[in-house]
Amino acid sequence: MNPPPAQPPSIDIQSLSRSCNQTLILSTLASGPHHGYQLALEIEGRSSGAFRFQHGTLYPILHKLESQGLIRGDWLEERSRRRRKSYRLTAAGRQYLKEQTAGWRDFFDRFFDVVEGRSR
């Protein structure tokens, strides 16, 4: 009999921070288009200040998500307003968000199994 195959980690520990940031952003975009600055405010508000995005963190992530085709940004042209870029989820982004969310659920289950000794 073969041993059960080892389960690959649902979320790569190496990229926990990146995945966390991406998932927070994508899930906020799931409720409708936002521009960058607005995303940071919304996430901060929704988490009662627990999750805060520095600008140097936020914009590179948005650029990367866009280059990966997970979100799409369009410049809004409004007079008497600083130009803003409105981001929205693509179909691929919506699918990716779904997978990431499931991955985080799985990660937490396994994590607390180990930490709280439920698997002993």
Added chain:
Amino acid sequence: MNPPPAQPPSIDIQSLSRSCNQTLILSTLASGPHHGYQLALEIEGRSSGAFRFQHGTLYPILHKLESQGLIRGDWLEERSRRRRKSYRLTAAGRQYLKEQTAGWRDFFDRFFDVVEGRSR
């Protein structure tokens, strides 16, 4: 009336990976002394292979935890055996583990509040 003070994040997103690894190790040591190699095997087994420690990850973390006084390592001298270093939790480590575990619970709650839109 003042707005409620923004809650600082329970677990720093920047150091999610580090905190995750530390907490997995400390919680395993809470059940008794282990040496490094044994820790990796135990955590891998307890998580059905989800959490795996590469050597280049494990040993630097152990050294750091020891230098911070959260764990203490003692060389075991046994003839006819490769030398092993047995680690155990210090009182400070036990306290730190408690805080980290609570922090992760809190992080988990807030994270899914945002991701699943419970705070909207």
Added chain:
DNA sequence: TACTATATATAGAGACGCGATATATTGAAA
């Protein structure tokens, strides 16, 4: 006029996990 909030962008610094590599012993298989 000056400051704050809005709004986006990037360069540089520091931290950290991982793969590769090194060293050493023991026991089992060929």
Added chain:
DNA sequence: TTTCAATATATCGCGTCTCTATATATAGTA
């Protein structure tokens, strides 16, 4: 007897990522 795998610890360098700081620009308010 030789070779291989498992046990056991350690470190270097690479790539990646977040943060701080800085730059730029506009609108509204004190």
